[in-house]
Amino acid sequence: MEEGLRERKKRETRQRIADVAMGLFLQRGFDNVTVAEIARVADVSVNTVFNYFPAKEDMFLDRSEAAEGMLAQVVRDRRPGETVVEALRRDFFDALDTGDWRYGMTEGSDMFARRVRESPTLVARLQVLDVERELRLARELADATDADPDDLTPYIVAAQLCAVVRTLTRHFAVRRLAGEDTALIVADIRGHAERAFDLLERGVGDYALRWPETGPTAPTPPTPRRDHAQVPGQPG
Structure with a gap:
């Protein structure tokens, strides 16, 4: 005690x-x-x-540790039968629905963004945070897929995932700084986010899909989707 x-x-x-x-x-x-x-x-x-x-x-940036490890944690906690893109989509919209801070889309985030823009020290520090978040996500993806040390795929996928999050967050911040209503921005962000995650699904697809555990009561593993764009000249 x-x-x-x-x-x-x-x-x-x-x-x-x-x-x-x-x-x-x-x-x-x-x-x-x-x-x-x-x-x-x-x-x-x-x-x-x-x-x-x-x-x-x-x-x-007193929440920097949580922010840096956030996306890696989403991957670590993804559900059986869930891809990393599906997990990220679910977590993103959960934060949007609950008003959680983790994607930077809450009331007061415009003041946060304004203070960052005013300070070269904070701008540099946030860039370091972004790099660290992407690196930690890549390492988690590498572990999840048992990737070879020379395989760049986890790092390429991590870069794509982080780019989507970064773009959506920046879009929200720019519009809030311009004085737009938070509720209106969030409503628009939903459409942008759905489109962004759809693009990731077609590009990243079933990478790092977590299969259900095997056993007498476990469900049959789902058949991997083939939702990539058809290559011209190839059968569908």
């Missing part, structure tokens, strides 16, 4: 620092806020701040 209490207090302190920092960043801009100011408002020492956050941008 003592260890649990200690860990809980640590989490609460970290969250308080992150909340205070984000409030100041959104109000005044990332580059206009110092770590000393954050420490003072959060009622902790500067050293305590750095104990939890090695750099100032870590406070702005």
Whole structure:
């Protein structure tokens, strides 16, 4: 119980620092806020701040670890009989329906995007986050398909999946920054996302399909789809 209490207090302190920092960043801009100011408002020492956050941008991106591993987790948790594209489609629309933050399509995301645009440090950091997210997804795909170390397929598929997510998220942010209504954008995003995932299905198809477990009560594995575009001159 003592260890649990200690860990809980640590989490609460970290969250308080992150909340205070984000409030100041959104109000005044990332580059206009110092770590000393954050420490003072959060009622902790500067050293305590750095104990939890090695750099100032870590406070702005305090969910970076979850964001970097998000798509890899979607692949890891895909259902039996589900392809990676189907899993990503399902997770994307779940976030859209519930208003979850993980794809950046929520109220207040325009302020987040505006502060990022104002700061070269944050722009660079988000680029690193994107690269790491794609790499972690590629490694998960490689594990899921038992790919040869020289096989570039997991990295090519990861690049396509991340490009779709990045494009949809950027489209939402640009329209919010232009002052458009969130509900209207989300309604349009649905159509764009369906089209994007349909394109991925035709291109990536059944790659990394998770087969149901075998056994006396397991369902028969589904026949792999052949929904790729027909090659001219070849039989359908």
